[in-house]
Amino acid sequence: MKEFAYHRATQVSEALQLTAQGDDVRFLGGGTNLVDLMKNGVESPSRLVDIRFLPLAGISETEHGALLLGATTTNSDIAAHPNVRRRYPALSQAILAGASGQLRNMATAGGNLLQRTRCAYFADPTEPCNKRAPGSGCPALAGAHHNHAILDWSESCVATHPSDMAVALAAFDAEVRYETLDGSGYLPLTHLYRPVGVTPHEETALPEHALITGIALPSVATSLxxxxxxxxxxxxxxxxxxxxxxxxxxxxxxxxxxxxxxxxxxxxxxxxxxxxxxxxxxxxxxxxxxxxxxxxxxxxxxxxxxxxxxxxxxxxxxxxxxxxxxxxxx
Ligand SMILES: Cc1cc2nc3c(=O)[nH]c(=O)nc-3n(C[C@H](O)[C@H](O)[C@H](O)COP(=O)(O)OP(=O)(O)OC[C@H]3O[C@@H](n4cnc5c(N)ncnc54)[C@H](O)[C@@H]3O)c2cc1C
Ligand code: SF4
Missing domain, CATH: 3.30.390.50 (CO dehydrogenase flavoprotein, C-terminal domain)
Structure with missing residues (x-):
């Protein structure tokens, strides 16, 4: 693994400033995806900005009845929350259908949404892959693709997104909230991921260096x-x-x-x-x-x-x- 600097941020502004200092600086959530990718050489950041000590953990209800999931809330805490289980059971079930208890205890909401594809070619730096090395090709198109996409793929990439949680959030019309040094914004979850097109390495519509701060789940009818x-x-x-x-x-x-x-x-x-x-x-x-x-x-x-x-x-x-x-x- 390439040597990297580690910084534990305690303020959102500090995390944003540190991350804007270079294209190879990454936010560290639970690290359950990023650190794996660093070990196999797919990611090689010069600095990790640990965001788990920011005041972004927890689940609260807004005055309009929406549920706000803080970005560093663990997957386990979201799945177990009484309001999530009662009002959005599909979300709790989706999280519990993923990974393992230990991983869910570490994994954060923001990191879950931004986890990378599980395409085996992407995870192997000795193989070409347009997502990892733009312009190098997509071996999955004619290779091992039995678990790849059937909808909306392009000749450039046929990978799927691996998150279970994101699927349930899409059904509930969730919104992803973020901050950058220029201010805050939000994206409907259904607009968070870009269409594949010819640039599969550009995965999300988030602005550069954006920090996901939370996910808002709109209120739903009790009969849903x-x-x-x-x-x-x-x-x-x-x-x-x-x-x-x-x-x-x-x-x-x-x-x-x-x-x-x-x-x-x-x-x-x-x-x-x-x-x-x-x-x-x-x-x-x-x-x-x-x-x-x-x-x-x-x-x-x-x-x-x-x-x-x-x-x-x-x-x-x-x-x-x-x-x-x-x-x-x-
Ligand atoms: C063996 C195994 C099995 C798994 N099985 C499943 C499964 O069945 N279903 C499933 O859905 N998932 C599964 N996962 C994936 C797991 O859910 C993800 O690894 C986890 O959710 C990622 O969260 P994290 O906080 O650890 O992210 P990290 O690894 O810390 O980060 C992931 C990415 O998100 C970025 N990031 C993190 N937080 C933020 C933020 N707030 N704002 C901006 N960027 C951010 C990081 O920079 C990084 O690029 C599995 C993982 C493993 C290792
Ligand atoms: S499907 Fe996408 S991630 Fe997999 S090899 Fe092709 S370009 Fe890479």
Missing amino acids: RSSYRKVRERASYAFASVSVAAALDMRAGQIHDVRIALGGVAARPWRAGVAEDLLRGAIATPERFRSAAATELSAARPLRDNAYKVVLAQNLIEVVLTELAAAGQP
């Missing part, structure tokens, strides 16, 4: 039920082959509100807006859920070895929405 389901190659300690975060609000037998987000299918959490539009106002039946899921997935462009994800995604949407509809009946 939600659930997260993840299919993976092992029962635990594995990233999603496909996952779904879904929420359903049934009123008088009709679908009043529906949210669907998919993981493991694209370089960002995939909000299934086409299916949602078809379902809103409709009577809930498994056939209708199946048909809406099929229409959503008609946009998929599977690679040579991952067409199984199209069927998997359709089935997951149908099963989870059918269960939520049954649970919502009086």
Whole structure:
């Protein structure tokens, strides 16, 4: 590992100033992704600015009923929080479906959103990879890609985003709040990750050197039920082959509100807006859920070895929405 300087910041302004001093300075959250990447030579920062001692941990409720998750709150604390479990169960379930207890105790909310892809070529500096070394090529396109994207990929990169938490946050219309030396701002989670295009190394729409300070979860109706389901190659300690975060609000037998987000299918959490539009106002039946899921997935462009994800995604949407509809009946 390349030698690096370590600085423990205690004020947000201090962290921002230190990080703006160079392109190779990185914020350190729990370090569960960044430090791994430093060990295998994918990342080689000259300085780490430890942000875990900033006053950014904790979960609070705003006057408008939104829940604010501080950026350095651990994944475990978010998953266990009574308000998260009661109002946003899909988020708690998504976090608990990821990594391990030890990792979730270390991992932070901000770091989870900005964790890097699990594409094996990206993690191996002896291989070409447009995301790690722009312009060097994408060996996954014709190589090992059974767990790569089926939606919205480009010839430059077919990787997926690995975060489970981000998928649930996308379904709940969460907002990512950040600060830079020029001031503060926010991005809807669905706009946090850039479309892949020809610049897969430019992953987010955050301004340069931005520090994520928190995530806002808008208030939801008490009648909105939600659930997260993840299919993976092992029962635990594995990233999603496909996952779904879904929420359903049934009123008088009709679908009043529906949210669907998919993981493991694209370089960002995939909000299934086409299916949602078809379902809103409709009577809930498994056939209708199946048909809406099929229409959503008609946009998929599977690679040579991952067409199984199209069927998997359709089935997951149908099963989870059918269960939520049954649970919502009086
Ligand atoms: C064996 C293993 C299995 C895993 N399985 C899963 C899984 O199934 N599902 C899943 O979702 N995840 C999984 N993970 C990933 C894990 O969730 C992430 O490593 C973790 O969430 C990253 O959080 P962190 O705080 O440790 O981030 P770090 O490693 O500290 O940081 C990650 C990146 O985010 C940047 N960063 C951190 N905080 C901020 C901030 N506030 N503002 C701006 N930039 C910031 C850092 O500079 C770095 O670039 C797994 C990890 C391992 C090692
Ligand atoms: S899919 Fe993306 S991350 Fe993987 S090798 Fe291709 S460019 Fe790199």
